[in-house]
Amino acid sequence: xxxxxxxxxxxxxxxxxxxxxxxxxxxxxxxxxxxxxxxxxxxxxxxxxxxxxxxxxxxxxxxxxxxxxxxxxxxxxxxxxxxxxxxxxxxxxxxxxxxxxxxxxxxxxxxxxxxxxxxxxxxxxxxxxxxxxxxxxxxxxxxxx
Amino acid sequence: xxxxxxxxxxxxxxxxxxxxxxxxxxxxxxxxxxxxxxxxxxxxxxxxxxxxxxxxxxxxxxxxxxxxxxxxxxxxxxxxxxxxxxxxxxxxxxxxxxxxxxxxxxxxxxxxxxxxxxxxxxxxxxxxxxxxxxxxxxxxxxxxxxxxxxxxxxxxxxxxxxxxxxxxxxxxxxxxxxxxxxxxxxxxxxxxxxxxxxxxxxxxxxxxxxxxxxxxxxxxxxxxxxxxxxxxxxxxxxxxxxxxxxxxxxxxxxxxxxxxxxxxxxxxxxxxxxxxxxxxxxxxxxxxxxxxxxxxxxxxxxxxxxxxxxxxxxxxxxxxxxxxxxxxxxxxxxxxxxxxxxxxxxxxxxxxxxxxxxxxxxxxxxxxxxxxxxxxxxxxxxxxxxxxxxxxxxxxxxxxxxxxxxxxxxxxxxxxxxxxxxxxxxxxxxxxxxxxxxxxxxxxxxxxxxxxxxxxxxxxxxxxxxxxxxxxxxxxxxxxxxxxxxxxxxxxxxxxxxxxxxxxxxxxxxxxxxxxxxxxxxxxxxxxxxxxxxxxxxxxxxxxxxxxxxxxxxxxxxxxxxxxxxxxxxxxxxxxxxxxxxxxxxxxxxxxxxxxxxxxxxxxxxxxxxxxxxxxxxxxxxxxxxxxxxxxxxxxxxxxxxxxxxxxxxxxxxxxxxxxxxxxxxxxxxxxxxxxxxxxxxxxxxxxxxxxxxxxxxxxxxxxxxxxxxxxxxxxxxxxxxxxxxxxxxxxxxxxxxxxxxxxxxxxxxxxxxxxxxxxxx
Numbered sequence: 085x086x087x088x089x090x091x092x093x094x095x096x097x098x099x100x101x102x103x104x105x106x107x108x109x110x111x112x113x114x115x116x117x118x119x120x121x122x123x124x125x126x127x128x129x130x131x132x133x134x135x136x137x138x139x140x141x142x143x144x145x146x147x148x149x150x151x152x153x154x155x156x157x158x159x160x161x162x163x164x165x166x167x168x169x170x171x172x173x174x175x176x177x178x179x180x181x182x183x184x185x186x187x188x189x190x191x192x193x194x195x196x197x198x199x200x201x202x203x204x205x206x207x208x209x210x211x212x213x214x215x216x217x218x219x220x221x222x223x224x225x226x227x228x229x
Numbered sequence: 230x231x232x233x234x235x236x237x238x239x240x241x242x243x244x245x246x247x248x249x250x251x252x253x254x255x256x257x258x259x260x261x262x263x264x265x266x267x268x269x270x271x272x273x274x275x276x277x278x279x280x281x282x283x284x285x286x287x288x289x290x291x292x293x294x295x296x297x298x299x300x301x302x303x304x305x306x307x308x309x310x311x312x313x314x315x316x317x318x319x320x321x322x323x324x325x326x327x328x329x330x331x332x333x334x335x336x337x338x339x340x341x342x343x344x345x346x347x348x349x350x351x352x353x354x355x356x357x358x359x360x361x362x363x364x365x366x367x368x369x370x371x372x373x374x375x376x377x378x379x380x381x382x383x384x385x386x387x388x389x390x391x392x393x394x395x396x397x398x399x400x401x402x403x404x405x406x407x408x409x410x411x412x413x414x415x416x417x418x419x420x421x422x423x424x425x426x427x428x429x430x431x432x433x434x435x436x437x438x439x440x441x442x443x444x445x446x447x448x449x450x451x452x453x454x455x456x457x458x459x460x461x462x463x464x465x466x467x468x469x470x471x472x473x474x475x476x477x478x479x480x481x482x483x484x485x486x487x488x489x490x491x492x493x494x495x496x497x498x499x500x501x502x503x504x505x506x507x508x509x510x511x512x513x514x515x516x517x518x519x520x521x522x523x524x525x526x527x528x529x530x531x532x533x534x535x536x537x538x539x540x541x542x543x544x545x546x547x548x549x550x551x552x553x554x555x556x557x558x559x560x561x562x563x564x565x566x567x568x569x570x571x572x573x574x575x576x577x578x579x580x581x582x583x584x585x586x587x588x589x590x591x592x593x594x595x596x597x598x599x600x601x602x603x604x605x606x607x608x609x610x611x612x613x614x615x616x617x618x619x620x621x622x623x624x625x626x627x628x629x630x631x632x633x634x635x636x637x638x639x640x641x642x643x644x645x646x647x648x649x650x651x652x653x654x655x656x657x658x659x660x661x662x663x664x665x666x667x668x669x670x671x672x673x674x675x676x677x678x679x680x681x682x683x684x685x686x687x688x689x690x691x692x693x694x695x696x697x698x699x700x701x702x703x704x705x706x707x708x709x710x711x712x713x714x715x716x717x718x719x720x721x722x723x724x725x726x727x728x729x730x731x732x733x734x735x736x737x738x739x740x741x742x743x744x745x746x747x748x749x750x751x752x753x754x755x756x757x758x759x760x761x762x763x764x765x766x767x768x769x770x771x772x773x774x775x776x777x778x779x780x781x782x783x784x785x786x787x788x789x790x791x792x793x794x795x796x797x798x799x800x801x802x803x804x805x806x807x808x809x810x811x812x813x814x815x816x817x818x819x820x821x822x823x824x825x826x827x828x829x830x831x832x833x834x835x836x837x838x839x840x841x842x843x844x845x846x847x848x849x850x851x852x853x854x855x856x857x858x859x860x861x862x863x864x865x866x867x868x869x870x871x872x873x874x875x876x877x878x879x880x881x882x883x884x885x886x887x888x889x890x891x892x893x894x895x896x897x898x899x900x901x902x903x904x905x906x907x908x909x910x911x912x913x914x915x916x917x918x919x920x921x922x923x924x925x926x927x928x929x930x931x932x933x934x935x936x937x938x939x940x941x942x943x944x945x946x947x948x949x950x951x952x953x954x955x956x957x958x959x960x961x962x963x964x965x966x967x968x969x970x971x972x973x974x975x976x977x978x979x980x981x982x983x984x985x986x987x988x989x990x991x
Contacts, residue, residue: 219981
């Protein structure tokens, strides 16, 4: 393992998060969406595992152990956004505000429920992939049989 | 069940009289059932409640729930009997868990499934949409699987749970097929609409028969009855609930709900009548042959629901009313009897009738209460049961003399087996010694018995409920008014004849024993349960073969998809005209980057076939992937390119990580077997490759379709406040698909956790 990777990989997490954020913020108007953003974050974390090994990667970033919860939260958020309209008597996946009505914008971020769905997707993909990386790292480093 | 007594001896138990600590969740379940009962009762008295939410209108799917008469009847049974059984369970379950040597904490699982089952049952009772009906129907099957298999350490319990799930679950598919047939013909899943539109005809007959099959399997009717006796492996509260008032009742509930459809076909009704009468006879005779308490009651349930099915077969206002009242009376009596069986088992540690007797002196309250329950089942006057048989006889009279004779025989059988049950338990020579039992094991039986007596004196509330339910079943207003008549009318004569005949059977002793044993033996040798066993073993063998052929070898599992796929594509091309389908386009200068990238992909793919080392294989494969991703980027699909790059990176990383763990590959000399395998792999690859090539070429030869969905999506994207069509499709237009896909992702990670790390997520 080269020193370059050891040094660079852990420091890539910040930029990766930045890129992911940009993808989500711009997602509805430009290339990219929650899925791509989630994969990018997970890749940065995977690189960290490769560079530091499971033990050190997780010790330095204890937040990682909440990945399954993040995945569950993402799924629940997506479900909630998708099915909330049913409570109001609309078909599922009716997004607000409806077509033709003005949208509140913060820069290129549009405050519409579809973006919230995208955010749920991002959380789910990140959580699932980090959990998988953790499980595979466990398998790769200390095979059980 | 078989080794219970032995195990009990080994583990000197604490005296059953000491009530163990009861967890809060048990009482919460009782409270939940009580509140549900109160809510349903209030809803029924208020004249019904309807909820109708169209949740997928384009597919005709609606959340259509109605607390009408029929819904109220079954929902009241599910929640009311639920209160009694749950209260009983708070005392029984701790004993059961201790008996099985399990931790008291495992009770949580039990209560969760019981409450889910109750909820599913209430939902099923109120569902007025065939798809909804199917969903709740299967939900009860799933919950029953976990409840019957609650003692999961025991092989018999697991087998019984699987059998119940397979028999009722597989037949439930018939319900779905019937629903789809009706939808195809009449364009709706909604039952009220179907009742208006449906006309007699072959489709209606076949669909009705299919729905009836599902219902009959659920109600444990001949020849699909064999799962019910096996299901007695369940803890007693489960039997008292599922196998008296809930799961088996779900079948006749469906019959009652769709009856206006079934009534369009004489053949279906006749079939119901025949199946019902056969079940009465088979269940009744086999009940006489059993020694285990719960087995007697299980066979009795088969027989009793046979009555209800036969009544639905007779149909009409009389049949529908009689069936509804029958279900009420039977549910009250049978759950009380199941709880009696559990209580005497707790008291004595025995499960067999032959080892018990004379318990009336030790358990006097239980003896009286269960006597009332038994009398209700045997249709004695002054109990609600009398009226169930009165209406049954009246309906049988309408159906003709042969059914009338069968009805008397059926009632006589019921009288005999339930008399044998009660007399064997509480009278005669003293059997096993009885400890005192907790009051909560007796009180629910007493309450239900009191209810049966009240019904025997003031029948009006029950008759009103039955009448309301029958009005739904018969689709016109029905009034059910049973009463005592002190004259020599046919119903009374039939009842007396049944009692006399039943008493004779009961006194018949040895002759009766020998006859019913012979019938039971014949059933074991050539019965449907044996057929189930043969089918299951055969299915297992086929599944093993397929597994061996397909799953053991990764290449085979790939070939299993790609070769048939390729062959079918080629056949499809041969069958359709291909002139003009393949166009060789021109090559412009701006296409050069694409051509270069494709060439790279081709070279890498060719190299792949000659690659020997694992790492080289992975990296070459990723070259193909990245080259194609670059093609997307150049060809103006940046979204696809982004995802392709990311996915390719993840795949390569995972491959490298996993391959790094594999042991080094030893170079092996090519044998005849490996050479043959290589030829086989080559052939599969060629078939798949050629088919894919042909398909892609044909697709690309068509002019880009700018009408249709794609154009519509592009046109509407600004309306959806979006700039990027792909994201808008994913999050909005096709949001539902995305949701399902990410759900699969979440399930997949749970699967990986189960495979790699015994289910630990982290």
